[in-house]
Amino acid sequence: MGPGILDVLFEYWPIFLKGAIGTLRYAFIAVSLGSLLGALIALMHLSKSKILSSIASLYVNVLRGTPLLVQMYIAYFFLPIAVPVLNNVDKEVYVLIALTMNSSAYVSEIIRGGINSVDPGQNEAARSLGLSASHTMTKIILPQAIKNILPSLANEYIAMIKETSMAGTFMLYELMYTRTLLANKYLSWQPLFIIAGIYLIMTLVLTSLVKLLEKRFSVSD
Amino acid sequence: MTDKKIPLIETKNLKKNFGDLEVLKGISETIYKGEVICIIGPSGGGKSTFLRCLNMLEEPTEGEVYFEGEKLDAKSTDIDRHRQKIGMVFQQFNVFPHLKVIDNITLAPTLEKKIPEKEAKETAYKLLEQVGLSDKAEEYPRKLSGGQKQRLAIVRAMAMEPDVMLFDEPTSALDPEMVKGVLEVIKKLADSGMTCVIVTHEMGFAREVSDRILFIDEGVIAEEGTPEEFFTNPKNPRTKEFLSQVL
Ligand SMILES: Nc1ncnc2c1ncn2[C@@H]1O[C@H](COP(=O)(O)OP(=O)(O)OP(=O)(O)O)[C@@H](O)[C@H]1O
Ligand SMILES: [Mg+2]
Numbered sequence: 342m343g344p345g346i347l348d349v350l351f352e353y354w355p356i357f358l359k360g361a362i363g364t365l366r367y368a369f370i371a372v373s374l375g376s377l378l379g380a381l382i383a384l385m386h387l388s389k390s391k392i393l394s395s396i397a398s399l400y401v402n403v404l405r406g407t408p409l410l411v412q413m414y415i416a417y418f419f420l421p422i423a424v425p426v427l428n429n430v431d432k433e434v435y436v437l438i439a440l441t442m443n444s445s446a447y448v449s450e451i452i453r454g455g456i457n458s459v460d461p462g463q464n465e466a467a468r469s470l471g472l473s474a475s476h477t478m479t480k481i482i483l484p485q486a487i488k489n490i491l492p493s494l495a496n497e498y499i500a501m502i503k504e505t506s507m508a509g510t511f512m513l514y515e516l517m518y519t520r521t522l523l524a525n526k527y528l529s530w531q532p533l534f535i536i537a538g539i540y541l542i543m544t545l546v547l548t549s550l551v552k553l554l555e556k557r558f559s560v561s562d
Numbered sequence: 563m564t565d566k567k568i569p570l571i572e573t574k575n576l577k578k579n580f581g582d583l584e585v586l587k588g589i590s591e592t593i594y595k596g597e598v599i600c601i602i603g604p605s606g607g608g609k610s611t612f613l614r615c616l617n618m619l620e621e622p623t624e625g626e627v628y629f630e631g632e633k634l635d636a637k638s639t640d641i642d643r644h645r646q647k648i649g650m651v652f653q654q655f656n657v658f659p660h661l662k663v664i665d666n667i668t669l670a671p672t673l674e675k676k677i678p679e680k681e682a683k684e685t686a687y688k689l690l691e692q693v694g695l696s697d698k699a700e701e702y703p704r705k706l707s708g709g710q711k712q713r714l715a716i717v718r719a720m721a722m723e724p725d726v727m728l729f730d731e732p733t734s735a736l737d738p739e740m741v742k743g744v745l746e747v748i749k750k751l752a753d754s755g756m757t758c759v760i761v762t763h764e765m766g767f768a769r770e771v772s773d774r775i776l777f778i779d780e781g782v783i784a785e786e787g788t789p790e791e792f793f794t795n796p797k798n799p800r801t802k803e804f805l806s807q808v809l
Pocket of ligand 2: 609610611730731
């Protein structure tokens with residue numbers, strides 16, 4: 342059996358802490374950059390141009406229809422070949438590109454859904470007042486859509502915290518990577534429970550924050 | 563109604579299809595400045611579609627719409643500029659729930675007509691007073707009753723100083739006790755000389771306020787005339803049948 346879970350936690354807590362911070366950080370970067378990219382994809386998807394909207398739809402379908410791990414492998418091994426300038430950057434960047442693109446596909450659907458959830462009568466009322474299409478979007482539609490978008494974005498962040506566990510496969514220092522580090526010290530099972538516990542705490546805490554957020558938004562309804 | 567008839571809105575052979583469904587089958591009609599027109603007719607006849615073609619919320623399949631002499635459905639037309647002069651009031655109010663009552667009214671004038679905030683607010687307060695909503699200016703619309711929301715929607719449109727107001731069943735979504743207040747506001751507006759096109763099922767109101775009644779049935783104007791002619795001596799059998807059902 343070897344040492345107990347608590348013994349391992351007390352001895353190696355700095356490693357787990359560093360891993361947890363790595364996880365939160367990768368998830369944050371992926372969802373933040375993914376949101377910017379995702380907003381762009383959503384606008385393309387909603388645009389009147391058939392070409393733009395089919396490109397966006399293809400992008401979303403491919404990224405949501407293939408496993409993230411496969412996308413990471415492709416980014417890791419194929420990107421340096423396809424884009425030689427990327428040869429000199431940290432390997433971390435490839436994995437982050439995969440995470441960001443993957444996240445952007447989900448975020449774009451969140452944004453699109455948020456926009457579509459606004460009563461079409463709002464658009465008609467705004468346009469019939471003579472508001473331009475862009476003013477209608479920024480002053481009428483988005484402020485109402487954001488109520489649905491923000492909680493879902495937070496949920497996407499929570500999902501991404503779990504997804505980043507795959508980045509350990511590529512030696513990125515996140516929570517799951519601590520397993521690899523400690524396996525070298527003949528600790529096979531204890532770290533797994535600690536890792537699972539930390540993931541659980543992070544997601545539970547964030548989930549309850551999202552609940553609070555949702556409550557605040559529904560009050561202003 | 564004024565003596566010299568200045569055309570404000572003109573449709574020529576206006577047709578609208580939704581897929582295979584022919585909803586408007588060629589409507590040619592002129593609405594003159596200062597006229598108050600009520601549109602009545604059976605459900606699904608195309609009343610809303612006709613009204614929505616007048617400000618291009620629906621794009622005509624065929625035919626033309628002119629507003630103040632300019633063709634609305636031309637590629638070169640800046641439709642936003644025209645819509646600023648065509649107020650519209652919807653059955654479902656469509657007030658902006660995330661904006662305070664006062665901001666519902668000032669948004670379009672400040673954004674699109676570049677009216678200074680202060681001036682826009684003054685106008686808005688005057689309008690709110692006229693419809694008895696002064697004390698609600700700083701509230702959010704969720705605090706308003708249906709009738710109050712609809713009065714807000716009316717003054718929101720009025721704040722753009724439109725040349726015509728379109729109403730699509732403005733009282734159909736209201737509780738019965740709210741109907742009167744909203745109709746009074748519309749009547750006051752009509753009496754003040756505003757050109758109004760009103761789709762309504764309120765026959766008494768139509769008879770009282772309108773200069774002319776259009777009866778739209780199955781995508782055409784099946785009959786038109788003064789309220790007097792229309793209600794006492796309808797010519798078209800379809801009109802007679804409709805009136806016998808609603809009166
Ligand atoms: N966006 C749309 N897509 C498809 N069909 C539509 C659309 N809008 C209206 N229609 C159809 O067009 C026909 C006419 O509709 P319209 O709303 O103009 O009738 P209406 O005279 O206003 O009826 P009501 O008194 O019930 O409001 C109906 O059969 C309706 O189902
Ligand atoms: Mg209708």
